[in-house]
Amino acid sequence: MFARRLINLPRLSRGLATHAGPVTTSTPAVLHLKTGQSFTGRSFGAPISIFGETVFSTSITSYTESMTDPSYRGQILVFTTPLIGNYGVPYNKTAVDSQDVGVLLESQGVQCSAIVVADVAEKFSHHTAVESLASWCKRFGVPGITGVDTRAITRLLRDQGTTLGRLAIGSDAFSPAPMAHEFWNPSSENLVAQVSTKVPYQLNPTGDVKIAVLDFGAKANILRALVRRGAAVTVLPWNYDFNSIRDQYDGLFLTNGPGDPAKCMDAALKLRTTLQEWNKPVFGICMGHQIIGVAAGLDAYRMTFGNRGHNQPVLALATSGSITAGRVYVTSQNHQYALKLQDPFPEGWEPFFINCNDSSVEGIKSTPESGKKVWGVQFHPESAGGPLDTIEVRSYGILWSYAC
Numbered sequence: 014m015f016a017r018r019l020i021n022l023p024r025l026s027r028g029l030a031t032h033a034g035p036v037t038t039s040t041p042a043v044l045h046l047k048t049g050q051s052f053t054g055r056s057f058g059a060p061i062s063i064f065g066e067t068v069f070s071t072s073i074t075s076y077t078e079s080m081t082d083p084s085y086r087g088q089i090l091v092f093t094t095p096l097i098g099n100y101g102v103p104y105n106k107t108a109v110d111s112q113d114v115g116v117l118l119e120s121q122g123v124q125c126s127a128i129v130v131a132d133v134a135e136k137f138s139h140h141t142a143v144e145s146l147a148s149w150c151k152r153f154g155v156p157g158i159t160g161v162d163t164r165a166i167t168r169l170l171r172d173q174g175t176t177l178g179r180l181a182i183g184s185d186a187f188s189p190a191p192m193a194h195e196f197w198n199p200s201s202e203n204l205v206a207q208v209s210t211k212v213p214y215q216l217n218p219t220g221d222v223k224i225a226v227l228d229f230g231a232k233a234n235i236l237r238a239l240v241r242r243g244a245a246v247t248v249l250p251w252n253y254d255f256n257s258i259r260d261q262y263d264g265l266f267l268t269n270g271p272g273d274p275a276k277c278m279d280a281a282l283k284l285r286t287t288l289q290e291w292n293k294p295v296f297g298i299c300m301g302h303q304i305i306g307v308a309a310g311l312d313a314y315r316m317t318f319g320n321r322g323h324n325q326p327v328l329a330l331a332t333s334g335s336i337t338a339g340r341v342y343v344t345s346q347n348h349q350y351a352l353k354l355q356d357p358f359p360e361g362w363e364p365f366f367i368n369c370n371d372s373s374v375e376g377i378k379s380t381p382e383s384g385k386k387v388w389g390v391q392f393h394p395e396s397a398g399g400p401l402d403t404i405e406v407r408s409y410g411i412l413w414s415y416a417c
């Protein structure tokens with residue numbers, strides 16, 4: 014597959030590996046926060062003004078993966094790492110066949126609404142790079158602001174919590190900040206319905222284990238991870254009635270996705286029936302984990318500023334598969350909501366991981382006595398980008414448990 018991917022890369026990708034030249038303009042840009050603060054800088058990317066939910070990520074690398082993750086839909090993403098864009102953007106297409114999801118990054122295009130960086134790289138250099146971060150943003154209609162104090166913005170977001178924002182570009186930058194009621198709130202919409210597949214499709218149909226995937230806004234690497242382990246994958250819209258076809262499958266997977274899990278109650282109620290009546294493996298990541306938790310009887314809540322970055326430590330509370338109770342794993346995360354830790358847990362369920370920084374629930378599983386094989390993790394074991402500590406979670410999630 015690797016060789017095929019190289020063959021399919023266009024010549025362009027090698028010819029333009031390094032670029033020198035200005036990527037910013039002198040066009041002014043202002044980031045307004047609903048809480049009243051404004052930050053003035055310079056514009057890059059698309060010269061358009063937008064609203065969004067302002068969040069910060071502590072990831073040092075993988076801006077391309079983060080920005081193409083559908084879970085960032087509607088968000089103005091502040092990078093705490095000062096220099097962003099220095100390795101450019103790779104060609105985002107791979108071979109299109111039934112075994113490949115067709116993209117190198119996490120989806121076809123940029124998903125976040127805007128980005129905020131201290132210092133956008135004027136030069137980029139990487140052997141896979143075909144364009145600058147600024148030109149990529151421009152092509153996808155995504156504005157950026159550079160030259161702002163991202164440390165100050167991050168401190169505000171940590172203290173005040175995730176805040177609605179507006180990135181005003183060009184002449185809009187000279188207009189007064191919007192009134193509090195004018196800020197658009199992406200969480201008021203069903204973002205999952207916007208990013209989920211509209212029609213079912215298959216990957217690797219000749220695979221030996223048949224997995225149905227409920228798509229809440231899947232990162233491509235989740236689908237790759239299943240296909241590479243030999244699964245025949247059927248991707249279904251987020252609210253598809255899986256119970257009507259479940260007999261055809263060996264396992265069910267629920268993906269990550271943007272926004273408030275409360276917007277996906279329909280899926281959680283259908284899943285409750287699945288969990289009651291079906292004993293095959295079910296596994297979920299991030300939004301998928303939250304939906305499993307809600308279906309199991311737990312509550313989800315909105316965190317103050319969420320967890321976003323590739324350096325989030327989680328403590329395992331149970332031993333299962335390659336995971337050992339008492340060990341800490343470094344994980345990749347991107348979430349604003351979490352499941353409430355309650356005591357006791359609903360019957361048949363137990364906490365699996367807990368966050369070492371804020372004690373939020375990072376994983377749940379069915380108990381051994383329940384006779385079920387159900388797991389959910391709040392973090393991203395598929396690690397694109399991010400550390401590989403929990404990489405095996407994805408195997409035992411469905412395929413390992415099926416094989417055992």
Ligand SMILES: NC(=O)CC[C@H](N)C(=O)O
Pocket residue numbers: 084268269270271272273274298299300301347348349350351
């Ligand atoms: N990455 C995700 O799936 C995010 C889950 C959910 N939308 C949240 O923000 O908590």
